[in-house]
Amino acid sequence: MYLTSQLSCDLQTGEIIPGDIAVQTRNALENIKFLLERSGSSLENVLKVVIYLRNVSDFAGMNAVYREYFKGGNEPARVTVQAASPIEGIDIEIEVTALTDRSRGNGLD
Numbered sequence: 001m002y003l004t005s006q007l008s009c010d011l012q013t014g015e016i017i018p019g020d021i022a023v024q025t026r027n028a029l030e031n032i033k034f035l036l037e038r039s040g041s042s043l044e045n046v047l048k049v050v051i052y053l054r055n056v057s058d059f060a061g062m063n064a065v066y067r068e069y070f071k072g073g074n075e076p077a078r079v080t081v082q083a084a085s086p087i088e089g090i091d092i093e094i095e096v097t098a099l100t101d102r103s104r105g106n107g108l109d
Contacts, residue, residue, distance in 0.1 A: 001039055004095040006032050007087065018089050021058040025065040028094045033069070036098055043069055045099040046076040052083040054091040062092060 008017045008027035011034065017027050033043055049070075053062060059080065070076065076096075085093060 001036070001041060001098045001100045002095070003032055003035055003098070006035075006094045006096070007085075007090050007092070011035075016087065016089050021053075021061040021091055022065050024090070024092050025062045025094075028092060029065065029069045032094060032096055036096075040101040041098050044074075046070070046096045047099065048097040049076050049078045050095045051078065051080040052085070052093040053080060054083070054085055056082045058091060 006028045008019060008024035009015060009031070010017060011031055017023070019027070036042055036045070051062065051066075053059065062080075070078075083093075085091070
């Protein structure tokens with residue numbers, strides 16, 4: 001499963017939820033967690049994460065929240081890059097690649 005451009009927003013309304021980098025990171029990761037679970041997957045099945053930060057100076061604040069969701073020693077591969085968001089008020093966007101039940105039961109393992 002590929003989840004791209006996950007932000008700090010309400011998934012039902014699409015309304016942006018403002019806040020500092022910790023708030024935005026938590027909201028984006030909660031949205032990812034929700035979408036994965038609704039698809040029969042979980043954060044434990046995430047293989048790769050790409051994080052787009054507006055300001056690299058926000059890395060420490062983002063990383064503190066990120067570590068609450070992905071524990072050391074069992075975390076997915078991750079890339080973090082600085083990139084401006086075209087959406088006003090958004091300081092972080094996250095994309096993940098994860099396994100789902102459909103991708104596991106294909107008889108190839």
